[in-house]
Amino acid sequence: MSGAAGEKRGETILEVRDLRKHFPIRRGLLRRVVGQVKAVDGVSFTIRRGETLALVGESGCGKTTVSRCILRALAPSGGAINFTVGGRTADLATMRRRDLRRLRRHMQMVFQDPYSSLNPRMVVGEIIGEPLLINGMTNRAERRKRVTELMELVQLPAAYFNRFPHAFSGGQRQRIGIARALALNPELIVADEPVSALDVSVQAQILNLMLDLQDRLGLTYLFVAHDLSVVKHVSDRVAVMYVGRMVEIGETEALFARPRHPYTEALLSAAPTPVPGAASTRIVLEREIADPANPPPGCAFHPRCRYAIDACRVQTPVLEEIEPGSFVSCLRARELSLRGVAEEA
Amino acid sequence: MATPTDADKFAVATQLQLTWWRFRRHKLAMVSLVVVVLFYLVALGADFLATSDPHASDARTSYIAPQPIHFFDDGAFRPFVYGIKGVRDVKTFKLVYTVDTGRKVHLELFGRGYTWSFLGLFETDIHLLGLRDAQRGDGIFLLGTDQLGRDLWSRLMVATRVSLTIGLVGVTVSLFLGVLLGGISAVYGGVVDTVIQRLIEVIRSMPTIPLWLGLAAALPNDWSVMQIYFAITVIISLLAWTDLARVVRGKFLSLREEDFVMAAELAGASQGRIIFRHMLPSFASHIIAAVSLALPAMIISETSLSFLGLGLRPPAISWGILLQDAQNIQTLALAPWLLVSAIPVIVVILAFNFLGDGLRDAADPYG
């Protein structure tokens, strides 16, 4: 039942090139534009069919803006978003709204907040069935059959068809949200922090479900998250952002074991681990995350970087492939040897 | 939710049911709901509850004080009131009418009185209370009479109908304007939004009383009671829609940011479906609450306009017109019972406000 039938795993499904999204800063009575917040400033990456790319970073890094641009919930200020489906490639960044509607069914979203993402005035059956209804499945019985199928897929009892969202726990609501996203057999799922609002004991259930669904349906995930331990469990590759720019992209295992960018190193080191005493060797970054409305010159990370040299203050690094599959945007990427995290046996 | 059946009931309960369950716990609001319903029942059956023709004046019954109903006659349950008799004043030689405690007039249920029509459907002369073997001038003056000898109780019943419906009609008009303009403002945004918002600000900044004065003064003198009734309604609602428009616009804007609206958009839903299937049902309850808070403002507006002599004019009867009679301090000294008309105004305004508060609290079961 996967929509990816007949297409090869591993080929590029989404190519984001030099994506920009600037928000104007307006001041005064006449709302004159006095500056730009460069929320996303020249971001490039690709996602391969059937893989999970995790987009990580802290607040204000632009990861959510990137995901909204890909879904065209926001109109990009520049760059290209090439989406390949059914052997044809289209640029979503410049597409008109009317044409977008046909492509949207191949690309769906799982939201962070399981409470606000479900309409409290519709029953579960209507919520999951809505994309089907909109896209032409007007036969009630046929729709009900498909919704029941989807509910089984996400392990929700079909008896809950007529229940309202308020009767469900956070984890169950997130299952409903996933079933709705799967209704149209999409190829790409953009999951925006899908487990960060859930209790610890429920997080694991949803993460496992997402992995199982990917194996069964050949889905491709863009997994937006801030929690590196969650990312380690679900992703094939990781892309790290800092203040609107991509700082590092790499295979998950390689990136965690040997980060190439000082920011990735600090991020890994700051992630709390459930091992008493592990914190003693932590790298604690100084100062605050840079303001995207007024980023520092050169490398935006240099004021917090332990390895910064004079060149970092003036020269803006570009993302380059320093090893096959490993992209870094750091002037000293080739000379630094940074510390990662050990893997459990 | 103690038993599984309760939990199941809760699980398939609609938002309306949840709102009702929550509203039911709000005791003051429940009482207010009952009061408001009672008032509208009175409005519906005003003529049935009236005991004598509210328009019929009779010099003999001028300024009769409120008369109680005596329930027991010679130890048996036979309710009666006393009749009216004329007495020659020994100093002025004027004929003065007073209560004649020597003559009992018995009451009957569903007695006959003046002819009235129920919503224009049928005509009847049956009233809740009637008098048996009444002579000219006799009547059940529960709340006394005014200068022209008209029974205040009967007039109050009919006034309730006028004052309460003028609020309903007014709110309907301003609700239509508010939802339309507030919705347009939120959906289109940009210049349209700015223009509508500035318009709202201009209207809200105008002092209401002089504006009403101007508009009401512009009404032609020869208009019928009905025409003036509608004109006043329109005038009041033209100024009252701004609050509703703001509520609608604010709700629209906040709902547009909700994830479930974005999910519908991603599923390919049209603008119309998003507005009518997802957004409108979500704030219907807020609108109901806003309406129940707007109604008392309407009623007050009509009452003050009529009180100042700018709204409805006699022979129409409304609370404001009844209170107009109580404007004169000398009249009040002579007939203090004329102030009774203020009581329903106070009660209904309070009830509407409590009801609105209760509805607002209950509207968002998770808010």
Added chain:
Amino acid sequence: MAEPILKVRNLQTRFFGTEGIVRAVDGVDFDVFEGRTLGVVGESGCGKSVTARSILRIVDRPGRVVGGEVWLKRAGGGPAVDIAKFTEAQMRDIRGPEIALVFQEPMASFSQHYTIGNQIVEGIRLHMGLDAPAARKRAIELLDMVGVPQPARRVDDYPFQLSGGLRQRVMIAMALACDPRILIADEPTTALDVTTQAQILDLLRSLQAERGLAIILITHDMGVIAEMAHDVSVMYLGRAVESGPVAEMFARPQHPYTRALLRSIPTVMAKPRTRLPTIAGSIPHPFNRPAGCAYNPRCAEIMGEICGQAEPPQVDTPQGHVRCFLHGGAP
């Protein structure tokens, strides 16, 4: 080990809602020691935050502390006193000078209309009787102590001018204004980014080392517990199901809930694309609290009918305390 500075016994707090009574905190015991951190960990609805508020008796209505003892060794020395029996007026001398509180969302705990300096100075003048210039000087010292850069300038900022991390530092400065000996930190880093979280946790640790603070750290994050706490208390639906020293707890968890929780946490050390062991079901709504041991419907090591019939009593183990029939206590 020394005498505990704070001893909580059988603390009970209930919420008298219109739908019924919720036993939010249902007989919680723990000890807090000078210079040590007690971590209280649990998921939503376990009552960890209400526990903290119950100690200071600042539970929001319709909640009310209905029982229990809170023995505090006061600053002046002498025997411990039960502050659960204190009047509201007496409690005012406890909140701030003896026990201070840091909240999760610093923005909500500040007034938006006063500068942060004003708000710190207010507390200092109220409790320490300093005059205005001296209190301001002390406020600047406090900001400097918690690592706010350029404290003399920042003292005149309004809360909205600060970043999340700085706001949390100011919040800590405010809590420390009256030199308390016990600091209750309720999810102090949950709203913050990881790198900022690391900074704040670092700050709390160094403040503890310098001043011998006793800290009660409330969190849902086992990672934060592992790195900060000396002793841990794990809560589930209003009860402390297991408590003991941190190293023991992570090495040999005694309660099935603790065991399952520790296994189900994602870590950066895992192999990519591995499935995590899960805990079945979800946390019951407080109104539907299961009979017997509240965890029994989700428990993987359930012993039989007894778990659904009787509440397991607290049993001492070599590691600490546990409430589970696996460790005895069955009637």
